[in-house]
Amino acid sequence: MTADHHPPRMGFFTDTSVCIGCKACEVACKEWNNIPEDGLNFTGMSYDNTEGLGADTWRHVAFIEQRKPLATQVAGAEEGDLRWLMASDVCKHCTHAACLDVCPTGALVRTEFGTVVVQEDVCNGCGYCIPACPYGVIDQRKDDGRAWKCTLCYDRLQVGMEPACAKACPTDSIQFGVLDELRERAATRVEKLHEAGVPDARLYGHDPDDGVGGDGAFFLLLDEPEVYGLPPDPVVTTRDLPSMWRHVGVAAITMAAGIVAAFAGGRRP
Amino acid sequence: MSTSDVTREGLKGVQPGRDAMVGVPGGKRRRGGEQPVVPDAKFSSYYGKPVINQPVWKAPDIAGYFYLGGLAGASSVLGLGAHITDRPALAKSCKLGALGAISLGTVGLVHDLPEVRLRERDPRHPSAGQRHQLVHVRAGPRDRRDRPAARLRPGQTPPATVNG
Secondary structure (H helix, E strand, C coil): CCCCCCCCCEEEEEEHHHCCCCCHHHHHHHHHHCCCCCCCCCCCECCECCCCCECCECEEEEEEEEECCCHHHCCCCCCCCEEEEEEEEECCCECCCHHHHHCCCCCEEECCCCCEEECCCCCCCCCCHHHHCCCCCCEECCCCCCEECCCCCHHHHHCCCCCHHHHHCCCCCEEEEEHHHHHHHHHHHHHHHHHCCCCCCEEECCCCCCCCCCECEEEEECCCHHHHCCCCCCCCHHHHHHHHHHHHHHHHHHHHHHHHHHHHHCCCC | CCCCCEECCEECCECCHHHCCCCCCCCECCCCCCCCCCCCCCCCCCCCCCCCCCCCCCHHHHHHHHHHHHHHHHHHHHHHHHHHCCCHHHHHHHHHHHHHHHHHHHHHHHHHCCCEEECCCCCCCCCCCCCCCEEECCCCCCCHHHCHHHHCCCCCCCCCCCCC
């Protein structure tokens, strides 16, 4: 098998306009991937009790309550009416993945499906990837020390199955498939929503020209990305590495010059 | 001067209808006599949660590692200078200082890792030949046949391209 013969890049299209907040994806993910329990807390954040993505939460359903009627979708909606936004967040499997770039052990790899996976037996818990992720996805499991995140169910993909969360989603809010097909489907969907009178509908992470080269898992949102806790303009954090190394170089040259000057100008004892 | 409220820009003190915001009460907005053209910028977040995860490094370990690394580098260059210019006492103390600092820095770096042991030298392992041979070893029994991902070498170009 040569490098040319690989499966197409797979990904998620999460259409939040049909998400009902059932959290079946969270449960299916935990069950399938055998993720430890990480607290059943009352957060006071609407129906959200997982707070955000982390080492032990690979799917996170966000709940947003807004005093904003859903445009013409709700007949007779008045100002002050409550609307719910629900969105299932997940690792974005970036084209330019900073976590992968900074991993010194090679524990993070790009799979044949174009996804980004941590090999848990190689990871040594150095933690470089954690602040590197522009989305705050990958995190350290406290009692274990290693970094964990969504694998896009690599084990299921290898045998031709779809990931557990997409399988469990009852409304097909989470769609799994070939990334190019998903992008086409998403473009059609957002057009339809605009025609139906939802001007706020927008795609997030679908553009291959954005700061991370496009996401393998992208979204259809009904409000600004910030509302969902997503960065509006994510950038692969390793973009700034050349500049950082240049600064290190300047500092090193300055120090070397100082030392040379000290010896050249110093008097013999 | 006209006393009418009607101007070329619409009614005085009233936002034109095309600027009306969804969910924002309309009416007069007077602030220092100037009409803002765009609505006030509002910061929104998901319940005030940060977007990026906090680093998990222990501050004294990693900051100490960087400091000691710099100290060792500078000391060794000074030691080289002293060696070349024939200052044996200075050269000795600089070299010893550099050695001590780099050793202590390594301790800090290793101490920061959750639980470590020197990895068995398995040439087939993905991290063989890598600079970092320190790994975490709490995982249970390993069966490499179960992990095809391990066959991918680090630094290997992604098999899937950007647009499939």
